[in-house]
Structures are given as C-alpha cells and as structure tokens.
Amino acid sequence: MTPPTSLPRQASSPEAQEHRPPAPGERGSRRETVRRRWITALIILLLVGVPAGYLAVSAQQSRASGKDKAARVGAVKVRPDWPSTVQRSIYEVPIPDSGASSVGYLETNNWHTSRLYVQFQVTPKALDSFLADVGTSRAALTPGVSVSERDAKVAGWSWSPKHKWSGVTVEADDPRPTRDITVDFANPRAPRVYVVSTTVP
Numbered sequence: 001m002t003p004p005t006s007l008p009r010q011a012s013s014p015e016a017q018e019h020r021p022p023a024p025g026e027r028g029s030r031r032e033t034v035r036r037r038w039i040t041a042l043i044i045l046l047l048v049g050v051p052a053g054y055l056a057v058s059a060q061q062s063r064a065s066g067k068d069k070a071a072r073v074g075a076v077k078v079r080p081d082w083p084s085t086v087q088r089s090i091y092e093v094p095i096p097d098s099g100a101s102s103v104g105y106l107e108t109n110n111w112h113t114s115r116l117y118v119q120f121q122v123t124p125k126a127l128d129s130f131l132a133d134v135g136t137s138r139a140a141l142t143p144g145v146s147v148s149e150r151d152a153k154v155a156g157w158s159w160s161p162k163h164k165w166s167g168v169t170v171e172a173d174d175p176r177p178t179r180d181i182t183v184d185f186a187n188p189r190a191p192r193v194y195v196v197s198t199t200v201p
Contacts, residue, residue: 077154077155077156078104078155078156078157079104079105080102080103080104081103081104081105082095082103082105083095083107083116087105087107090116090177090199091114091177091179091197091199092134092172092176092177093116093118093134093179093197094130094134095118095120095130096122096126096129098126099123099125099126099129100126101120101121101122102121102192103119104118104119104120105117105119108154112201113198113200114198114199114201115154115196115197115199116177116195116196116197117154117155117195117196118193118194118195119157119193119194119195120192121190121191121192122190122191122192122193123189123190127183127191127193130193131181134179134181135170136168136170136181141166141167141168141181141183142166142168143165143166144165144167145159145167145182146167146168146169146182147180147182147194147196148180148196151180151196155194155196157194163185163186164184164185165182165183166182166183167180167181167182167183168181174199175200177197177198178197178198179196179197180195180197180198181193181195
C-alpha cells in the first residue's frame with residue numbers, strides 16, 4: 001500500500017494563535033481600538049466629572065450664601081450698616097443722606113408684624129429735617145424714652161439715666177408703619193436717634 005504523498009494540515013491550537021505576531025493590518029486595528037477606548041473613557045469622564053464639579057461648586061456657593069442669609073436673618077442686635085433704600089421706604093424711616101453718621105439697623109419679621117430698628121447720629125439741622133420728614137417736629141418730643149423695653153432688648157439698646165432722652169410716637173393707619181422715635185440729647189451738637197418702625201402685613 002502506497003502511503004499518501006502529503007498529510008492533511010492540522011489547525012493550529014488557540015494558544016499558538018494567541019502568541020503569533022499580529023499581521024500589519026491588525027496592528028493598526030488594535031491602535032484604533034485602544035484610541036477609541038481612550039476617547040470613550042475621556043468622554044465619560046467629562047460627562048460625569050464636569051456636572052459633578054459644577055454641582056459641588058454650586059453647593060458650596062449656596063452654602064456660603066445660606067450662611068450669609070442666616071447671619072442677616074438671625075441677627076439679634078443692631079449692626080453697623082445702612083438699611084436699603086427699599087427698607088427705608090417701606091418702613092418710612094428717611095435717614096438724612098447728609099448729616100447722618102454711625103448708622104446701624106436690624107430688621108425682624110414674623111407672620112404678624114415686621115419691624116425695622118434704626119439708629120444714627122445727626123447734626124441738629126439734620127435732626128429737624130428728619131423729624132419733619134416723618135411728620136413731626138422737635139416741639140412734639142417729650143422727656144423720656146418712647147421705645148418699649150421689649151424692642152430695646154431686641155435691638156441691644158440701653159438707656160443711661162445720665163443722658164437726656166426725649167421721644168415721640170408717630171402713629172399711622174395700616175398698612176403704613178407706626179414709628180417710635182427716641183433722641184439722645186446728651187451731646188446737643190450731635191444727637192443720636194433711635195427708631196423702631198412697626199408694620200402689620
């Protein structure tokens with residue numbers, strides 16, 4: 001019996017295929033695959049990282065803003081600053097633009113009443129102008145303090161008996177505010193004014 005001139009070719013094992021050198025065309029294909037994977041990973045990183053970063057920054061800003069707002073709302077004594085033009089208009093406290101210094105204020109609100117506490121120092125001329133603007137005059141002031149003990153405690157005010165106090169209450173129909181005005185004449189050249197304006201929404 002004559003042996004066959006050639007034997008059938010056996011398929012190479014999977015291990016041998018794994019270790020065989022890549023063909024020139026396959027090298028380019030692998031580079032493209034790796035490149036696509038890097039691009040995909042970068043896109044996913046941007047899609048996830050950018051919004052997460054934005055949310056973190058927004059949360060930090062919101063937290064800081066919330067702390068500032070809480071500090072303003074939670075204030076329990078008059079602090080040095082001018083009330084806004086809107087506040088002065090709503091509460092009808094026309095602090096003189098000229099002749100006033102050492103201005104401070106505090107605003108409190110609840111479901112029943114809103115109050116603006118204001119203090120400032122003025123020249124005698126500016127005091128007369130202020131009293132005229134609120135509808136009263138120096139002649140209407142009577143000896144003593146017109147601000148209640150409760151309001152004085154909230155504002156952090158105290159009334160030294162060594163000072164010369166005079167006050168008046170300017171009442172108005174709702175929704176206009178009622179204003180308790182007390183003036184310290186200890187220094188006649190620079191009287192200090194204390195105002196509590198109360199509105200009922």
